[in-house]
Amino acid sequence: EVQLVESGGGLVKPGGSLRLSCAASGFTFSGYRMNWVRQAPGKGLEWVSSIKSDSSDIYYADSVKGRFTVSRDNAKNSLFLQMNSLRDEDTAVYYCARARFSRPCLDVWGHGTTVTVSS
Amino acid sequence: DIQMTQSPSSVSASVGDRVTITCRASQAISTWLAWYQQKPGRAPKLLIYAASNLQSGVPSRFSGSGSGADFTLTISGLQPEDFATYYCQQANTFPLTFGGGTKVEI
Numbered sequence: 489e490v491q492l493v494e495s496g497g498g499l500v501k502p503g504g505s506l507r508l509s510c511a512a513s514g515f516t517f518s519g520y521r522m523n524w525v526r527q528a529p530g531k532g533l534e535w536v537s538s539i540k541s542d543s544s545d546i547y548y549a550d551s552v553k554g555r556f557t558v559s560r561d562n563a564k565n566s567l568f569l570q571m572n573s574l575r576d577e578d579t580a581v582y583y584c585a586r587a588r589f590s591r592p593c594l595d596v597w598g599h600g601t602t603v604t605v606s607s
Numbered sequence: 608d609i610q611m612t613q614s615p616s617s618v619s620a621s622v623g624d625r626v627t628i629t630c631r632a633s634q635a636i637s638t639w640l641a642w643y644q645q646k647p648g649r650a651p652k653l654l655i656y657a658a659s660n661l662q663s664g665v666p667s668r669f670s671g672s673g674s675g676a677d678f679t680l681t682i683s684g685l686q687p688e689d690f691a692t693y694y695c696q697q698a699n700t701f702p703l704t705f706g707g708g709t710k711v712e713i
Contacts, residue, residue, distance in 0.1 A: 593641035597650035
């Protein structure tokens with residue numbers, strides 16, 4: 489079964505850091521671009537970051553650029569999001585999602601992990 | 608960045624109705640558009656990719672059309688399990704961007 493499972497969310501104070509992980513199974517992880525998408529409480533979907541299959545190509549939303557770093561370990565079928573200098577507005581459910589095609593739609597999603605930034 | 612505008616933001620409908628949701632891009636994106644369905648507390652689910660291609664396992668009552676900047680998602684014969692929020696997403700360029708969502712309510 490194709491599956492993505494996120495972990496690492498929690499409560500953190502403004503200015504703090506958190507590292508999210510996404511474990512992939514049931515498909516050849518190293519062959520796919522991967523993404524992080526977030527959803528603030530009661531709000532819509534916001535794309536956060538994307539990393540190509542071999543890590544050679546990385547993109548970030550302006551709202552997180554310079555604070556978040558995406559990485560992956562193809563040997564361990566894992567995707568990561570290092571989040572530094574967290575702000576209240578980073579509070580959201582964070583999803584990892586597999587990209588299909590070079591012009592990516594997101595065909596497989598994890599269940600999400602909740603990040604709450606609050607003092 | 609490409610802005611995606613969905614309308615309406617919400618629609619009230621009944622089982623069996625035909626529902627149409629529109630999505631407009633701020634610039635032409637060819638057919639690089641996807642549609643997702645999201646139910647409360649759940650992850651989004653891909654319905655349509657490349658504007659009109661049905662994702663495997665998605666019922667045929669869902670259809671997508673359009674190209675350039677204007678797109679539509681149609682649900683023909685609304686079923687109880689279709690009450691959810693629907694999002695469009697442009698896949699033409701990074702940053703990927705989503706529409707604001709359309710809530711389909713009873």
